[in-house]
Amino acid sequence: MNKQPSALPVIETENLADLPLQRMAQILSVGGDRALRRRLMELGLVPGTPVKVVNIAPLGDPLELSVRGCRLSIRRKQAKALLIRKSA
Amino acid sequence: MSSCHAPGSEPGPATSPDAQVPLIALAGNPNTGKTTIFNRLCGGIGRVGNYPGVTVELLTGRVELTHHKTGSPLECEVVDIPGTYSLVARSAEEQVSIDFLLGLRGQRQPDLVIVCVDATNLLRNLYLVLQMRELGINVVVALTMMDEAQDTLANPEALVDLLKCPVVPMVARSGEGFDELRAAIALGLAEPHHEERWRWEPSDELSREIQRVRTRLPEGWPDEDALALWALMSVGQGDNLDHIPDSLREAVAASRMSGEAVDDEAIRSRYQWLDRTAQPLLSGYAKRPWTKRVDGVLIHPVWGFISFLGIMFLVFQSLFAWADPAISLVETLFGVIGNFASSVLPASILTDLVVEGIIGGVGSVVVFLPQILLLFFLIGLMEDSGYLARVAFLMDRLMKLMGLHGRAFVPMLSGFACAVPAIMATRTMERRRDRILTMMVVPLMTCSARLPVYTLVIGALFPAKTIMGFFPVQGGLMISLYFFSIFISLAAAWVLSKTVIRGKTVPLLLELPPYRMPHISDVLRMMWGRAKYFLTEAGTVILACTIVMWALLAFPKQPELELAFQEQIAVSTSTEEIAGLERELAGQLLRESYAGKLGQVMEPAIAPLGFDWKVGIGLIGAFAAREVFVATMGVVYNVGGEVDEESITLREHIRAEKRDDGTPLYTPLMGLSLMVFFALACQCMSTLAVVKRETDGYRWPAFLFAYMTTLAWVSSFFVYQGGKLLGFE
Known part of the structure; x- marks a missing residue:
């Protein structure tokens, strides 16, 4: 229980669902079910693409993303399968 | 077998028979x-x-x-x-x-x-x-x-x-x-340019798979690399594709590359090319200050829901109240046409068919138009402006719990007015699974055709009193019936989404387009297209059903009986007496019609719910449209078919109706059982006709009818028998 603070360097990767609002990030990898993953990538969410979360639905789900100048809405569960790196 | 089309390859309506036209x-x-x-x-x-x-x-x-x-x-x-x-x-x-x-x-x-x-x-x-x-x-x-x-x-x-x-x-x-x-x-x-132009070079590994799959493409498909790639990306476990031969499936399954690896390579290569060549042409992305500002209100945690409720109230109100004058107008108009026809045509069965079957039938189709036009006008405005996508965004969390699509909200709300336009509105959802699930639960919402029945039963059998000094019994019952229908439809959606209409939960992936001014002429065209589609497609089925219903209620004819009454009427002196005799004749004819006999045949089935065969006739009549129940009961009880749900005479007749053993037939408990039956049973041929059209087959309307009727019977049984066991009357 009493974990020592890790000596490892802080890993910057996290999933999109945990990205704070309006914070820019870059897509590292897209995971999840094949059909969904393919659809996300076909909409332009390929690795390297900048993305940010611009809104959260009033009931907490889904999220509204801004990517390549367009707005997409995806559920939290799916956002968790998107790994990102926060931009500085 | 002189058919010129092979089965399954029937040309779509889009295909021109005239090959000369490009x-x-x-x-x-x-x-x-x-x-x-x-x-x-x-x-x-x-x-x-x-x-x-x-x-x-x-x-x-x-x-x-x-x-x-x-x-x-x-x-x-x-x-x-x-x-x-x-x-x-x-x-x-x-x-x-x-x-x-x-x-x-x-x-x-x-x-x-x-x-x-x-x-x-x-x-x-x-x-x-x-x-x-x-x-x-x-x-x-x-x-x-x-x-x-x-x-x-x-x-x-x-x-x-x-x-x-x-x-x-x-x-x-x-x-x-x-x-x-x-x-x-x-x-x-x-000067067509068909040449294939790949903007990226597939890896050796992918090229090998493409070449291998390409040799297995079915006959009649163009022999192209790109189609082999399409198959590698589309065909796979859990797909719902049609007409993919097993040989192609096996070829794709034998791929040494994983599906994900194929997707990765193709999609990333295309986007890399686009990023390299097309992106430099762009100096940025369109700024959309308006959309940001409007979304600041419309998807705001507080204002978003307030405006959502306001807009939905407007939709509901327009269907429920504003369409009413137009509906009355249609009804009056067809009444006038019918009266005119019966006055100029000689009295005969053919005239009855024309007046009650055909004119009445066309009227029963056209009567849906006001609500369909209004609903699709409003949906068109919401879709064109970009708001419909926000409805799904706002409601997704709630609707998802029941296995429903976020966009199912508008059809379900419309179901409170009428299931027919509501079922047509499911077209705003792309996936067949979402559409069918919504269609299966929309008819459970308390539509306006149920209200006359509730009003009649509540008015006749429940006291206009208050419980505990402030809670009105009648109003309370009415509201409870609304909540009951909401609860049951959501529960039904949940159960159906876990059993019959399982399908994978939809990965909601929704574009929120920028707000734009709706283009009214596009909206009107879409609205009219829907109305036309309804009239020509569902309308014909509804018309045919109306004629069948008319025949059930009007046949067999009994010339001797009519003659006997005519003789009595001829010697009567007071108009009151004549009217009474005419009502009696109508009642007797109906009780002895095919519908009447059907009512008697089904009495054993509905007796456990507290209904007798006369109520059975009403249930059969209600199949044309639920509110017809009131008029049918009027005829059955010799009160005449002109009664409405507020009729004092009909209420009195209902209260006075006795069983064979002399106890009253209509008790509050039986009334409750009857209302539960009406809330749950699929007594609406127009709904079934539209579901048949929208799902393109008899399977889903048959399922809808079967599950709702079973649910209605079982629930009424428990209400009536359970109530009796507990000592209620």
Whole structure:
């Protein structure tokens, strides 16, 4: 229980669902079910693409993303399968 | 077997029998102004048809062009295929695009495809163009929304070199660029460019798989690398594709590359090419201060819900109240036509058929028009403005709990007015599974046709008193029935989504388009197209059912009985006496009609619910439309068919009706059982007719009827028998 603070360097990767609002990030990898993953990538969410979360639905789900100048809405569960790196 | 079409390859409504007329397809991402282009190009409304086998709409119209070489007029057929982001398909509905564009189902392949490309969303839209170019499709790009993109895309002409196909910058709404588009189509028809142009080099590994799968493509499919790649990306475990032969499935399954690896390589390569070549043409993304500001209110945690409730109230109110004068007008009008017809035609069975069967039947179809027109006008406004996507965004969390799509909210709300337009409104959802699930639960909502029945039963059997000094019994019952229907429909959605209509939960992936001013003429065209579709498709089924219902209630004729009454009437002196005799005759005829006999046959089945055979006749009559129950009971009890639910005489007759043992038939407990039955049973042939149309078969209407009737019977049984056990009356 009493974990020592890790000596490892802080890993910057996290999933999109945990990205704070309006914070820019870059897509590292897209995971999840094949059909969904393919659809996300076909909409332009390929690795390297900048993305940010611009809104959260009033009931907490889904999220509204801004990517390549367009707005997409995806559920939290799916956002968790998107790994990102926060931009500085 | 003289049929000229092989089964399964029946040409869609879109396919012209006239092979001389060039066929043009209109494709593109959703929200690109595709519909506006179609309407402007073809002028007037197109024909709505379904693609065979799936309920995907293909809109067909005609455009007059000038022949590129001869200068003579050139008529073309234009087919609007559903908006899509990609040609890769996972479901039979998505498969329609590739099937149609390549003519894979034995129908004609379009000579040219207009791809609408939203200039403010260039890369994502060009992705679809790349797929088509890889397949060697003869493409003309209609570059729409140029008014919004003029600051970000300064040099659209550069795209011509990039894509090696004509690119026409245009503003669909103002009509800018249409002459150029027509010219480009004419030129494209005269000098097609089919050459395949891959913008990326597949890896050796992927090339090997493509070559291997290509040899296994079914006969009749074009022998192309791009189609083999399509199969590698589309066919797989859990797909719902149609007409994929096992040989192709096996070939794809034998791939040494994982599906994900194929997807990765193809999609990333295309986007890398786009990022390298097309992205530099953009100086940024369209700023949309308006959309930001409006969304600040409409999806705000507090204001968002308040405005949502306001807008939904408006939709509900318009269906429930504003459509009413128009509905009354239709009813009066058909009443007048019917009276006129029966006054000029000689009294005969044929006249009865014309007046009650046909005129009444057409009336019972047209009566739905006011609500259908209103609902689709409002849906058109919401869809065109971009709000419908926000409805799904706001409601997704709640609807998801029941396995429903976020967009199911509007149809379910409309179900409180009438299930018929509500079921038609399920078309705003793309997936068949979502549509069917919504269709299966919408008829459980308390529609306005149930109200007269509730009003009659509550008014006749429950006291106008209050409980505990403030809670009115009658009003309370009415409200409880509403909540009951909401609860049951949500519960039914949950159960059905876990059992019968399982399907994978939809990965909600929804574009929130920028807010735009709705284009009223597009909205009106869509509204009228829906109404026309309803009249010609569902209307004919409803008409046929009305005639059958009429025959059930009106036959067999009994000339002797009528003669006997006529003699009595002839010697009567007071008009009151005559009216009484006429009501008695009508009652006796109905009780001895086929419907009356059916009521007697089904009495053992409904007796455990507390109903007798006369109520059974009412239930049969209610199948035409629930509110007909009131008039049918009026005739059954010799009160006449002119009664309404507020009728004092009918209420008194109901209270006075006795069972054989002398106890009253209608007790509050039986009334409750009757109302529960009405709340749950699928007593509405129009609903079944529309479900049959929308699902293109008898399976789902049969299921709907069976499950709702079973649910109704079991629930009424528990209410009535349980109530009796507990000592209620």
